[in-house]
Amino acid sequence: MRLRTEGILLNSSPVGESDLLLIFFTDRLGKVQVIAKGALRSHKRFMGILLSLNHLELELIPTRVRETGYFLNLASLKKSRFSISQNPERLGAGYALAELIEKSLPELSPEPILYELLESGLDRIQSARNFREELFYYLLRFLEQMGYLPSLDFCSVCGAKLKFEDAHYYFSVRKGGYVCGNCQRKPDKSLREISAGFAKTLKALRRLAPSKPAQIRLLEKDYRFGLELFNDFIAWQIGASLKSLVFLKQFE
Template structure:
């Protein structure tokens, strides 16, 4: 790469996550640089490169100005993008994640509740990458979960009833209302799901449950400890 070039990551609807080179992006006169600002929804033209494809054209369709002008919204958006980057492998189609992130950016730009957008996107990103927390049956004995008799075991990937013992790992309490919100998120489009009002207690609970679930997945499957730490910091900044 030349000094003025920039390596960026794009998420595409059909090819998944791709690293691409933008020639001369660091020059002030760059024709492409401005269109490829972080978060932008862009139409790009790529030329096949030896190792990394090269952007030959870019036209921004949505740039989410309201989101970018608000520090809290910006922090949440950055966190969700980095989380997606961590969960999604390179060059593997994830059209669900693409739509989800676009919906999340639009929701943040429209001023929808930050917590709702963040928790919803976390849950659905876990689902899209194959780590949807189980919410229906005990992850030890398989019995259907009965209201008020449930806990959450991130190491087992979901809910457990209150009679089974969990052989190892952490067990968190899970209230019936938090479980209802998670199930609602699972089957409802974002635009409706984020309208659900969350009490401070439920907000904290969802943040904890999803945070621990993400931590388990990243630590077990892919990310370095440093990166998991970095993500945790971004997340706490986003919810501060």
């Protein structure tokens, strides 16, 4: 039984001397592992299009041996992400979204909204001038869709509505959001002090319509702090750190 679907290539690794193991996020199957037989031996077979983040039309054949796996029979290019790969920082931002999908979703569980979000997120990271703000915007959208959105309006311990007139806020990675003045006195090693400016930016990014993150500007120090905060928060929620977010910290 052949199955046609479109998919975004999240990751690939060699298997033996000639095959590639590909992780796709597909519209019909969700995340899926696919073996491309002979892809390393003959570049002609898949014409060099099996590059991470590329958006492909796929024809898959279920493997007999492993219930969850597929062989790649045919692949054609729907949208190339080659231009992202020309800029290492944009590439790191694109990989961060792909890595979050790869590390947090189970296999063979379709997620059509996340699929569309990944496609539009990669579009924006590929073309938008302020792709750093776009990255944070899409990380928040992904986390919301996955059910991990941090609590940004209410104290994550007692549920009290936060008053945003203080100069500083505290964020608890373990509790999953901001912590009010009454609750922050209890010992919590994961508490991070957050500047009022960054707190407002996060709140604004979360409320924006998809076309609007271009209007937001992050300060350099807030961007760096945000990369760390997102990575710590995601690592706590899904049990794995995102290498791409660590990689992004090197860019000035």
